[in-house]
Amino acid sequence: MSSTGKREVDKDDIKVPHTPHDIKCKARRTLLSQKLRAQRKKAKEGARKERQMERQKLGDAAPAVQKPRTIESMRRQDETVVDENDQEYQDEIEIDEFAEYFQGREPKVVLTTNTNPAGCAIVFAKMFEKILPQAEYCSRRHFELKDIVKFATNREYTDIMVVNEDRGKINSLMICHLPNGPTALFKVSSITMPDKIPGGGEMTSHKAELIVNNFTTRLGHTVGRMFAALFPQDPNFKGRRVCTLHNQRDYIFFRQHRYMFESREKAALHELGPRFTLKLISLQHGTFDTSSGEYIHLHKAGMDVDRKKFVL
Known part of the structure; x- marks a missing residue:
């Protein structure tokens, strides 16, 4: 104090x-x-x-660097994962629905939309005319899908692709392989058209090379071969155009680039677009049939609970 x-x-x-x-x-x-x-x-x-x-001081005696834990690295073991060297599997794919397309048959694809489509669906469907040189857009008008299947089969089309939209937003893509199926339905999301990609390039009419990556299960191989059957098996390498379908956690990412070799070891990529993401909803035997088609795979809400379980 x-x-x-x-x-x-x-x-x-x-x-x-x-x-x-x-x-x-x-x-x-x-x-x-x-x-x-x-x-x-x-x-x-x-x-x-x-x-x-x-x-660096320890050299060979140093402990190994641990790999980061990701959802992919913690994936649950799946008995349907395919060993491509398995002779039984090789025998199966030689007689499956897509075998003749890997033996030289040219794909011929008809493109259409849902009835009374918004403009975005027509633009997106017509985009595949540039991606797939043998694809042709046909207006849906009032025709039922069953009638379109018969029409396309009689004119020797190999596949039907149907773009569906709801309230002006594209939500699904159906691919029906002719003449006997299978039929796949995909959810479509994250669409970016070429004119919205910064520095995006122009597509040419060259036949594109195709990369189908990370489809490991039997179901995945079926879906991968279904995509591959849409593309010609004799790409034009002079065009340097490549389409990629990459599967990651059962989401299929589509990208398209033009490449140029800067050196023997390094290549530069120029993205052409479009970008979009697919999620397999169903795969069923036969052509389009909403009532009696036997499902090979049907996605259900409960399948998303286990994040370490993948089907493709």
């Missing part, structure tokens, strides 16, 4: 802010938060460099 009657304040009684939450001034609080983040980042980077130097 001082002579004036006032209590002297001890320095130990002063509260020094240790965290940004203790500071009332917003500007000072923000500045301290930035400094703390920078310190943590610097410490983390220093620790990483130390570990790297330690591994």
